Amino acid sequence: MNNSExxxxxxxLEKERGIPADYMLSQIQxxxxxxxxxxxxxxxxxxxxxxxxxxxFDVYLQKVVVELVQDKxxxxxxxxxxxxxxxxxxxxxxxxxxxxKQFGRIAVQTARSIIRQGIRDGEKGQMMQExxxxxxxxxxxxxxxxxxxxxxxxxxxxxxxxVLPKSEQVGDEVLNEGDHIKVYIVDVxxxxxxxxxxxxxxxxxxxxxxxxxxxxxxxxxxVEIKSVSREAGxxxxxAVFSKDxxxxxxxxxxxxxxxxxGTIVDELNGEKIDIIxxxxxxxxxxxxxxxxxTVVNVEVAIDGSKSCRVxxxxxxxxxxxxxxGQNARLAAKLTGWKIDIRPESGFFGEEDDKFTxxxxxxxEAEENDETADQMLGESLDMEVADIENTQETExxxxxxxx
Numbered sequence: 304m305n306n307s308e309x310x311x312x313x314x315x316l317e318k319e320r321g322i323p324a325d326y327m328l329s330q331i332q333x334x335x336x337x338x339x340x341x342x343x344x345x346x347x348x349x350x351x352x353x354x355x356x357x358x359x360f361d362v363y364l365q366k367v368v369v370e371l372v373q374d375k376x377x378x379x380x381x382x383x384x385x386x387x388x389x390x391x392x393x394x395x396x397x398x399x400x401x402x403x404k405q406f407g408r409i410a411v412q413t414a415r416s417i418i419r420q421g422i423r424d425g426e427k428g429q430m431m432q433e434x435x436x437x438x439x440x441x442x443x444x445x446x447x448x449x450x451x452x453x454x455x456x457x458x459x460x461x462x463x464x465x466v467l468p469k470s471e472q473v474g475d476e477v478l479n480e481g482d483h484i485k486v487y488i489v490d491v492x493x494x495x496x497x498x499x500x501x502x503x504x505x506x507x508x509x510x511x512x513x514x515x516x517x518x519x520x521x522x523x524x525x526v527e528i529k530s531v532s533r534e535a536g537x538x539x540x541x542a543v544f545s546k547d548x549x550x551x552x553x554x555x556x557x558x559x560x561x562x563x564x565g566t567i568v569d570e571l572n573g574e575k576i577d578i579i580x581x582x583x584x585x586x587x588x589x590x591x592x593x594x595x596x597t598v599v600n601v602e603v604a605i606d607g608s609k610s611c612r613v614x615x616x617x618x619x620x621x622x623x624x625x626x627x628g629q630n631a632r633l634a635a636k637l638t639g640w641k642i643d644i645r646p647e648s649g650f651f652g653e654e655d656d657k658f659t660x661x662x663x664x665x666x667e668a669e670e671n672d673e674t675a676d677q678m679l680g681e682s683l684d685m686e687v688a689d690i691e692n693t694q695e696t697e698x699x700x701x702x703x704x705x
Contacts, residue, residue, distance in 0.1 A: 322422065328353055330421030335362055339401070343376045350398050363398030434463060434491040434500040441512035444502075446482040458486065463500070471503040474536020476572040485570060487512055505535035510576070513567045514541070520555040527552075529581040532636035536574055540592060540633045544581040553578050577633075589613065589642060592634035596623035599647050610641040617646045 314324055332351040339349040339362070348365040366379040368391050379399070384391040391397050437460070444458040444465075454469035456478045467486060472478065487509040490501040503509060511531050520526040525547050533539040545552035556578045557564045564576055579591040586601035589611055596619045604610040615623045623644050624631050635642050 327418075327421060330418055333421070334415075334418050339364055348377070348396075349401075362401045364401050365396045365398055368393050368395050368397060434460075434465075434488060437488050438491050439488065439508070441485055441487055441509070441516060444484055444486050446478050446480055446484060448480055449478055458484070458502075460486075460500075465500045465502050467502050467504070471505050473504045473572045473574065476504075476536075485509075485513070504571075505533075507531040507533040507539075510539050510541065510567070510571070513570060514556060517563050517566055518556055518558075520545075520550060520552075525550055526555050530637050530639075532633045534629060534633065536572065538575045538577070538629060538633060539571075540577045540579065540637045542579050542581040542588070542592070542637055553580050579637075585609075585611065585638070585640060589634065589638050589640055592637050593623050593630065593642070593644075596630065598623070608641070609639060610643070612643045612645060614645055614647055617648050620644065620646045 332353070335351050336349045343364060350363040350365055352361045352363070353359070366377060366384075368381055368384040369378045370381070370393060372378045372380050379397055381391065381393060384395070384397045387399065388395075388397050442460050444460045444467075447457045447459050447464070449456045454472070456467045456469075456472070458465055458467050465486075467478075478484065484504070486502045486504055487506050488500055489503050489506055489508075492499045492501070508531070510533060511528050514528060515521050518526065521528060521543075525545065527544050527546065529542040529544050531539065531541045541556070543552040543556055545555075555563075564578065568574060568576060577594055579594055582588040582591065585603055589601050590598040590613070593613065593615075596615055598613055598615055600614040602612045602614075613623070622630070625633075631642055631644055
């Protein structure tokens with residue numbers, strides 16, 4: 304039977320949906336075998352011969368040659384077998400050519416269902432393969448539709464489809480059908496309903512991958528991104544380090560006249576990006592992380608708790624802390640240090656002796672302690688003198704009143 308149209312359809316299916324023709328041929332063979340089983344008394348011993356080059360498509364029902372036929376759907380007499388295969392003998396199998404048009408209606412419907420399921424499974428397999436090959440990568444996607452109620456966007460990544468939840472979109476960005484965007488594939492899961500990709504535009508690694516794409520020095524490994532902290536839609540802090548002393552890590556990320564970082568800011572819908580230079584010295588690293596604020600001093604905890612106390616000019620206190628604590632919060636996430644910010648004019652509450660600037664020698668520390676004790680003594684003497692003067696004044700006033 305010539306069925307070249309079938310093979311043309313399979314070729315089109317492979318081109319448009321990415322489902323391999325060989326896979327679909329196996330599903331069709333499976334469907335035909337099930338149809339034979341439903342039509343010929345449960346006999347599923349069928350042989351399907353396909354030739355994609357010629358379009359030939361033949362189906363044979365296999366029957367065993369016996370002396371006395373008891374099951375006509377599974378057995379055939381020697382006489383009839385030799386009409387098909389002259390050299391046939393008892394115990395052999397002989398293929399009887401079938402016309403698929405003779406299959407019953409139910410058998411045909413079953414076959415169609417199997418083929419449809421095969422197409423769905425093939426698409427899921429393609430999606431899984433597509434997602435897994437791009438796991439933890441930045442990909443380009445096209446917005447196909449946006450749910451007006453939830454704001455969730457259905458996007459297409461090549462031949463695969465995924466959902467970008469509103470919660471994973473940047474700030475108050477508005478996506479429209481046909482928009483070309485970039486997304487980060489966080490994870491790939493294979494559930495009951497098929498493969499599911501968890502995609503995001505708010506993940507810190509989304510920013511990291513954007514810089515890898517935009518900055519050649521990061522892509523080739525000259526500049527390394529050490530850490531990223533992010534509050535999507537508002538602000539990102541990124542620490543970078545150059546392995547080449549002649550390459551400015553921060554400058555490479557910013558680009559000429561801010562061209563490189565500007566492209567990324569546009570992709571992030573105007574999100575602010577602070578790029579700082581990573582330093583092995585935690586005091587320098589923390590001070591840089593609090594940029595754009597100026598830092599006077601950083602004292603690290605001597606108990607190894609990765610806590611530090613930062614002193615800033617009074618005029619820089621609000622800038623160091625940031626709106627609703629954002630700058631300090633992002634700096635802490637970036638460095639992995641707990642940061643306590645204090646004004647230069649003085650501290651409130653009890654001093655914590657677990658902090659040290661890390662620059663004092665033991666002798667200097669003792670000298671400073673003695674100086675502090677002396678100042679404290681002088682302060683107490685002044686307070687006592689003030690009290691005595693006050694009492695004398697009060698006595699004079701009382702005497703005068705008398």
